[in-house]
Amino acid sequence: MATKTDFSPLVADVVTALGGADNVRSVTHCATRLRFKIKDSDKADIAKAGKISGVITAINSGGQHQVVIGNDVPLAYQALMDVPGMRAKGIKDGDAEVDDDGGSEDKNWLNKFIDLISALFSPIVWALAGIGLGKAGLTLATTVGILDAESSTHTIFNAMFDGLFYFLPFFLAITAAKRFKVNQFIALAIVAALLHPTMEAMVGTEGVTFLGLPLTMMSYSSSVIPVVVSVWLAGYLQRWLEKVLPGAVRNFFTPLIVVLVMVPLVLFTIGPVTIGAANALSNGIGFLFETVPWLAGGLMGAFWQVFVMFGLHWGLVPVMINDIATQGFSYMMAPLMAAIFGQVGAALAVWIRSKNAEVKKVAGPGVLSGFFAGVTEPIIYGVNLPLKYPFYAGVVAGGIGGIIIAVGGNAFDAFVFPSVMAFAATLSVGSFVAQLIGSSAALILGFVFTVVMFRKEQNVDKQETDTTPNVAAAASGTYVPLAEIPDKVFSSGAMGDGFGIVPENGEIVSPVEGQLIAVQKSGHAYGIRGDNGIEVLVHVGIDTVKMAGEGFEILVARGDHVKVGQPLAKVDLNAVAEAGFDPTTAVIVTNSKKLEGLKFTDVEGHVGAGDVVMRMEP
Incomplete structure (x- = not known):
């Protein structure tokens, strides 16, 4: 069983890759990710962070540097707090970020909104999901x-599982107070007045007045938007009172005045307006699902995982x-x-069909995590997305399954993570048979589509592609054993196993098929994460970084997907020689220590660009 100690080396390396503790503005975590806000993005190497052992992937999204760990992210966060200089940067349970040097680096309104919703709901989302599962089980x-x-x-039992939802405004008052820098107990006092039994008893009663003014009472139990807006406005009032009230009376008059002002304000304006807006939004969504269910269900089933990737799903959680x-x-x-099961089915196909041990190691546990807990980040970032076609298969399968489910008029009656454990939440509304068929169809189609595309991937131009992980020559020229490369860092094997080539012309090509994860501006080095699991560094020349790009023409960009033999760069070898540098090009398998059975082919002397030099033997 993992402990926080197990994650100490990992988080230390992550902090280093992101430019050190001094470059971190703040950090928090959600269900599967560490979320960093960085001061200077130029000092942070997100690609390097993504290559650290134990990290599923690392992305820059939503104004944050996000490092995906998986289900054990709370342990990684605990270990992160022990890294020198990081404890003061930690934000837990929706705390507001303290901006000590000029504000957030990202002023995009959408990113700000997503960040706000994440801060309000992420601290309670596991409690909501877990207790919601109990509520579904009771049903x-x-x-x-x-x-x-x-x-x-x-x-x-119903009180156990419904209490959190009935008193949800109290929980949101706490997270909103932290986010908006409001005294938590003042925020709770406002909500307590709204949820008081005598207030609830007046809901629906005619002739209710306050100070002679007619008042339409509404129920605030389980409400979301009125609480958030009320606490936000209360923050401005609280801070103003703290500035203008004398110190002798400030401590007790501030909460008194805030409650006296905010509760009537909520009852007369904020409550009716926000509840009306929320009901209108719900009715609009309901209308869409009732009139064109195939479109609504198809969009949600197909693109939910895309929303999750970019953090946009937080905008839908409150709804x-x-x-x-x-x-x-x-x-x-x-x-x-259907969205979840489509990706699970695709990953299951990869787990069964792939010969790559590293991919299978991520896919197996990831399938179980997605199927039983609804947590898909491990298979999305570790399996489906890097290979691309399984992710596309899961999207299409999820869309088809979503259409079937929505046409059946189905809905969840509890907030639970979609998984096999959540079927109990679908018994009350719509056709359970349609829910079962749609979910199963997504799982099966995700599997079948991936198997079919897996075969096509292996049969390009009617020629069977060798799925055995190979590394080819990155240039035509004279083969150089690793130990003879005139650079001690490479020749020592410290960066991994590999070989060198003295190029006979200036065309440098990709030695593997995969994605470019690093392209140096100087054009002298390229990092490629192979689709076959091999990670390769192509380093053109010795110390050629000092040429600052002179004589190098870059033909690709970071993020591009390249084939074996596809040109990466054109190099003026005469310019390299005139500058006094050795043109020997190193091809280094940086994760060779994780790859058992990687052997050299019988190669010596002259090699052609694209010729296989290293092969994984069974």
Whole structure:
């Protein structure tokens, strides 16, 4: 069983890759990722962070440098807090970021909105999902007759699983207070007044007045938007009062005045307006699912994982929670089962068909995590997305499954992560058969589409592609054994196994098929993450970085997908010689220590660009 100690080397390397603790503005974590805000992006090497052993992937998205760890991210976060200089940077449970040097590096309004929603809901999302699972289980037990809905046992269980949702405004008051820098207890006092039993008892009662003014009472139990807006505005009032009130009365008059002002303000304006807006949004979504369910379900099933990749899903989470809280169900959540299962089916196919040990090591546990817990980041970033075609297969399968589910009128009646454990949440609304068929179809089609595309990937131009991990020559010229490369860093094997080539012309090509994860501006070095699991560095010449790009023409860009033999650069070898540098080009397998059976072919003397030099033997 993993402990935080196991993650100490990993997080130390991550901090170094991101430019050190001094370059980190703040860090928090969500379900699977460490989320860093960086002061100077030029000092942070996100590609290097993504290559650290134990890191699934690292991306720059939503104004954050996100390092995907997986389900054990809380342990990694604990270890991160022990890294020198990092404890003060940690943000937990929705704390507001303290900006000590000029504000956020990203002023994009969408990123700010996503960051806000993430801060408000990420601290409670696991509690919501876990207790929501209990609520779904209670529904299942009642439906199949295990438990009598009129029994006191059912009543007690219902209180266990419904309490969090009924008193959700209290939880949001805490996270919103931290985010908006409001006194938590003042925020809770505002919400307590709104949820007081006497206030709830007046809901629906005619003739209610306050200070002689007519008032339409609304229920604020389980509400989302009114609480967030109220706490946000209360923050401005609190800070103003703290500036203008005398010190002798400030401490007790501030909460008194804030409550006296904010509660009536909520009852007369904020509450009706925000609840009306939330209901209008819910009705609009419901109308879409009822009138064109195939379109709504298809979009959610196909693109939910894309939303998750970019962090945009946080913008939809409050809508789902609000729907469940106010109307008892959410149409938006049901097609998400297909989105999850489509990617799981694709990853399952890769796990079965792939011969790459590294890929299989990620795919196997990732499939279980996605199927039973609804957590798909490991298979998305570690398997499906790097290979591309499994991800596309999962998207298409999820869209088809989402259409079937939405046409069946299905909805979740509890906020749970879509997984096999969540089927109980789909019993109350719509056709459970359609939910089961749509989810199963996504799983099966994701698997089948991936298998078919896997075969096509191996059969390009009707020629069987060798799926055995190979490394080819990056240039035509004279083969040089690793130990004879005139650079001690390479020849010592410290960076990994490999070989050199003295090029006979200036064309430098890719030695593997994969994605370019690094392209130096000087044009002298290229990092490629191979589709076959091999990670390769192509370093053109010895110390040629000092030429600052003179004589180098770069033909590719970071993020490009390249084939074996595809040109990476053109180099003026005469310019290299005139500058006094050795043109020997090193091809280094940087993850060779993880690859068992990587052997050299029988090669010596002259090699051609694209000729296989290293091959993985079974």
